[in-house]
Every structure is written in C-alpha cells, then in structure tokens.
Amino acid sequence: MPGFVVKAERDQLVKDRMAAFGEKVTAISQEADLVCIHVKKEAVHDLLKAMRDELGFAFLTTCCGMHFPGEAQEFGMVYHLHNMRAGHRIRIKCRTTANDLEYPTVTDLWPTANWMEREAWDFFGIKFKGHPNLKRILNMEDFPAFPMRKDYPLEDPTRQDKDDRYFGR
Template sequence: MAENNRAVVKLKERFADALLETKEFRGEVTVTVKKEKVLEVLKCLKEDLKYDFLVDVTAVDYLGQEPRFMVVYQLTSIPNKDKIRVKAPVTEEDCFIDSATALWNSADWLEREVYDLMGIKFVNHPNLVRILMTDDWVGHPLRKDYPVQGPDREPYKGRLS
C-alpha cells in the first residue's frame, strides 16, 4: 500500500497540503503534488530520503481535460533500492513549473526536451532553449493538437522504402 511507503509517510507529514493523490499500482508508488510545491517535494525526496537519481522528466498531454498537462518525474534511490514517481498538474493557461536543475544537473536536457516538444516552461532553468527541433520551428510536436503533418507542411507523397 502506498500509505505505508516510507516516502509517502514522510511527504504526508511535511506536505499534507500539497499532496493531491498517492497511489500504488503493481508495486509502483506515485504521488501527485501541487506544482507550486513540486520543487520542495523533490528536494525532500533527494536530501531526506536519498532519491539521488533523477531517471526521467516527461509530460503527458490530456487534451480536453483540465489541467491539460501532467509533468512526471521518475526518481530512484540507489542506496535504498527504491523508486517513486512524482506528478504535478500544469494548466494550459499557466504552462510553467519550477526547474529541478538546482537539484539534479541531469534535469537540464530532460526539461529542455519537455519544453521543446510540449511547450511547458521550466522557471529558473539555466538554458531553456529547444533541444531537438530547430530554433525557428513553430509549435510543440508532442501536443495532441499539433497537426500530424507538421505546421504548414504538405503530406509526404514519396515512397517509404
């Protein structure tokens, strides 16, 4: 049960007002937190609970729902052989969240990828520029409302092989 997980217990003690949901599915613990508190929660997980490895930062687009986006952090505690997923909802109107680069240098490129492909801005990121698309690219190609053929592009009419 998620409620018995050491990280969930600690987070409920320190951030009860920031936790939106805790759950466990197939042995994987997920906590959903308010985006305004995500950096504090991540700092607690890193410093107090030894989640020393930021495995990934990604985002999900729930087009048609509010909040539209969910920023997702995958963390591992190497000393404790433990994993946790932290999620934070982000609305389309306030499409930004605090950067985790102050905690993990590896967040740099991961957050740039989310920014580039989903359009979510990371506040206080040291170099928030596109990482995969060219600087003049229009839009964010992993958003569900992005045109399948790309902006102002003709469908491919050649052979695939």
C-alpha cells in the same frame, strides 16, 4: 535512510514524509508498478528536494512532459526518481492548466534535468522558471509548434485513413 528495508517499510517512510506537505500532495496511489505521488505545482520543487535529501531518492531517472487534451489540468510533468541504495523507485506527477505552464526548474537539484526540461519545452511548450538555457533541443530553433501536444498532427492532414477513431479514442 537505511540501505535495505523491506518495500512496505519504504513505502511507509515515503507516506509519512508526504504527510508534512498536507493538502499539497493531492494523492498517493499504487500504480501497476510503482508508487505514484500527485503533487500541486507550487510544492513540486520542495517535494523533490525532500525526496533527494531526506528519503534518499538521489537519482533522477527521467522526467518528461505530458498532454491530456480536454482535461482541466491539461499538462503535466512526470518525474521518475530512484533510490539506488534501497533499490526503490518512485513516480511523481504534477499537473497544471494550459494557461499556467511554468514549472520550477530542478536543474539546481540535478544538473541532468537540464536537457530533460529542454526536451519538455521543445515538445510540449512547458516553461521552467530558473532554467539556465531554456531553448529548443531536438527541433530546429524556429520550429512553429510544440509537436508532442496531442493537437499537433503527425500525419498529413489530408489523409483520411489515420483518423483518431481508428485508434480507439
């Protein structure tokens, strides 16, 4: 991919390449700051590999887990990639259901994904197939829950003043 192309052209390059994934790419949306690609879980590894090798998004900025309680696709991973030469960032989202919590690991593409995926496992209980050392990282080893899930209470459950209704949801 050439180093400096204008933003519209870069977005078009991405869209053209995504067409090859057919219906596995469920949507390409323009969010407030970045272009976001929604992909099905079975294609996420191939898509990230194509991003890295063909479109120049060679830097994994961050990846993190998400939890949307009450939705059919309850869990998700969000990857932020960066094409440093072109100065182009992109967001890739991949949602899954609560009973299918195993993603392919991307540690083979970026060694830096190692701890990021361990964090996702530690806090959301998302598993990564092929991860070399998938164990808790920030919480203690025998911690009984996945604390970033929305159903894990932050406050003392006997407290009355921290009701979700007061937080606008």
